[in-house]
Amino acid sequence: MMTRRSLNHALFATAAALLLAGTASSQELPRARNIVLVHGLFADGSCWSEVIPKLQAAGLNVTSVQNPLTTFEEAVASAQRVLARQEGPTVLVGHSFSGMIVTEAGVDPKVSALVYVAARAPEAGEDYTALAKTYPTPPASAGIVFDGDEGRLSEAAFLRDFAGDLPPERAKVLFAVQQPFRKTLLTGKTTQAAWRSKPSFYAVSTEDRTINPDLERFMAKRMNAKTVELKASHLSLISQPQAIADLILEAAGQR
Secondary structure, eight states: OOOHHHHHHHHHHHHHHHHHHHHHHHHTSOOOOEEEEEOOTTOOGGGGTTTHHHHHHTTOEEEEEOOOOSOHHHHHHHHHHHHHTOOSOEEEEEEGGGHHHHHHHTTSTTEEEEEEESOOOOOTTOOHHHHHTTSOOOGGGGGEEEETTEEEEOHHHIIIIISTTSOHHHHHHHHHTOOOEEGGGGGOOOSOOGGGTSOEEEEEETTOSSSOHHHHHHHHHHTTOEEEEESOOTTHHHHSHHHHHHHHHHHTTOO
16 A cells, blocks of 8 residues: 555655656747747737847747738738748737738748737637637727728727827827728638647736736636736737847747
8 A cells, every 4th residue: 555655755746747747848849040929910010119129139030921901811921921031930920810821821840939919819720700709898999980892980989998008109000090990800810829739928918908917818818828917908019018028038948
């Protein structure tokens, strides 16, 4: 029979093995020199302008994709073209809607890790809209206005619900460069889920009024992502760029 001492020793050994396994897993992240950033709705590639210098200062090669926001297929293709130009391990980062692009394009063999910043993270073939409806609707949704096939956020919704923790003058500049999206973009679905096979990281915005923070937590937990919570609006990449840069550096094996 196993004595209490031997049982305790066995439990300790098991716990130690699991801890070492987790440590080994975190150390297995390849050191990536390339970072590819993808923006979401109501923005353009310049929304990463606060994060980019911090990554470049660490010696990384950084590219911000200009997401066309036309159809999901075209948006994924724009990211894939940028990935094709990278040499070696690459961290793929998505904000907001572009989490879907990261989820789809992240299966590329060059992609060593995925980073989601207050982003969608659907399962393969999942209806994200239906998933989002299982949580209270965030305020920004009521601020989307359409001009024919093109959608954008009203100025009031942009300042209050999208960029709520930024100085008004900074938020107004971002509103001025807001890129409209086409309705067809929202009908796209992922065909694969890269987070099922790639190390994943997630930054939850606890004050988010564009994606429900509890939905963000659900998606992060489902993908078993290394998760940080930031007291930030949907635009944590602008209001807290150092925290976002640190998470990307960790995903790149640089920390």
